[in-house]
Amino acid sequence: MIGVQIESLSRHFGALPVLRDISMEVQPGEFTVLLGPSGCGKSTLLASIAGLDDLQGGRILFDSADVSDLEPAERNIGMVFQSYALYPTMTVRQNLSFGLEVAKTSKADIQERVTWAAQLLQIEPLLDRKPSQLSGGQRQRVAIGRALVRKTNLFLFDEPLSNLDAKLRTEMRVEIKELHRRLGATFIYVTHDQVEAMTLATRIAIMQGGRIEQYATPEDVYERPASLFVASFIGAPPMNLLPATLKQTSHGVVAFTGDHTVSLKGYPFKIAPADGQPIVIGIRPENILIDGNVAPTLRAEVVVVEPLGADTLVWVDCAANRMAVRTHPKEAKGLSGSIGLSFKVENLSIFSKDSGLRL
């Protein structure tokens, strides 16, 4: 197992900065997912960890040994690429053994490692085929196999599932998670698919504009997003966001949004809130209750009801803000017109409107 430390890493292509001062630490045995929209720098960060590009600043350490100036092969990693990048003129067996041959491994050892990886990935019957004779899913397995045969404890995946169809993607996702459990190795995995990130990761690093917005467990990222970007990126539909203004009153802190007053009493502010500060209130669709009481927290107009099967999304307009409410299908039946909504303070996320950071 290898721990990876990244210290104030920066990368730029010409004048264009791609990674800005990134620091993070991947614990040994962890499954870290780098998640973000296209162009956020996640693949560049992975390529830097692999040693495929030169750094412009910062250091990368594997188990506190500086590897910043080492070639990819000297870093001893296994890497799986988005396009699989199998060597087209070689058979599957040759694809798997190429790296070992280069490393001057003995024939018997190569045989043993290849057989082991092929068994693990169930690609034994394919060993004598060329990549062009394989299906997408099989190629993906071979690409993973090529990373596995190297005796290493750090595996890098660059969007490995994005070329597969939806069904196969779900299957391979489960297999990759199973593989991580069996090998007990450190995995770093790049994706733009939040479902992959949430299901696979022990910790997710959400990236935006060359920076890491939040690096935390999937639960934390989902329930306590560190910034407005994370709040609106994670979740489908994303977190509801209501612009509001903070006020200190005798009853504690309250937020004014439109005509409504929301009490924030008991919210664990990290920074003491200032009077009159513009904020954004975030609340997950499933944390909003449809409230039949006389005095609900919010009143909203039902726009559309979307039954999804297991639950139902109710889209409402509240003070010019479109919000989604996730509820039980039974409860959603026959909803229309003005309804009352309420929620618990501990389920809220409050962000500063100016900095976009969690308060």
Place this chain on the structure above:
Amino acid sequence: MTMLQTAIPSAVPRRARKHRPAAAIGRLGLYGFLVLAALFFAIPLIIMVSTSLKTVEEIRTGSIFMLPQALDFSAWAKAWSSACIGRQCEGIRGGLWNSILIMVPSTALSVLISALNGYALSLWRIRHAGLLLSALMVGAFIPYQVMIYPLVRMSSTIGIYGSIPAVVLVHVLFGLPILTLIFRNFYSALPEELIKAARVDGAGFFRIFFRIVLPMSTNVIIVALILSVTGVWNDYLLSLIFAGRENLPMTVELASLVSTRIGVPEYNVNMAATIITALPPLLLYLFSGRYFVRGITAGAVKG
């Protein structure tokens, strides 16, 4: 009302389109043009073959378009082994061997080096790769007559002037720009991740080239070989200048043969000698034309 009535039938799509007479005429015109174009290129070759099979007497009295009265291969035999080039009457067979001696190392070296160049320029991040490429382009378009004198001086300074190595070196130099471009364009279509994967596997520049990239290049190598072989084989000027008197290739021998006159000009022998000289590249095209078209479309032009 009448307008409406006439408008309706034309709005109905016609199904019998392929049976219309206009289409048949168009087809005819198309084939007519293709046949004409083919004849345009084929007639000189046909005349060469037919003339080489005539006797001197027949050529002198008949029209150039007449077919030979009998198949007479004696002109071919003479051209091959006993026609006079200057004072030596040994035909052009000596030139064939020289041509091969010049062609094989020239094409092998220029294809190998330009494949390496193209691979380096397209798949490795090289500083100022764009600038290097433009320099190569300039090299491909400067008329080479400009560089002959300096090259003569340079090769004589290093002491190889007038030998096979000199002419091979010059051929390789002049072949590099265009061949490098062809390889570069072919290789830029390869996925970059392939190289990255090989680097993670620990392979270096040359190992990636020989184990992974070169085995994928069959088509483009054939294209490059055809271009290089025909270029080197058909060359006259460079061989005349650099090869030295002992090593003159077929093309130079042919020119001397045609200009050597003893008595009546033997057009049949000249034609036969010309065909023999032109045969190798012709056969190459015939047997690898398929690859040529495929290779050109697969990368050489696409990039």
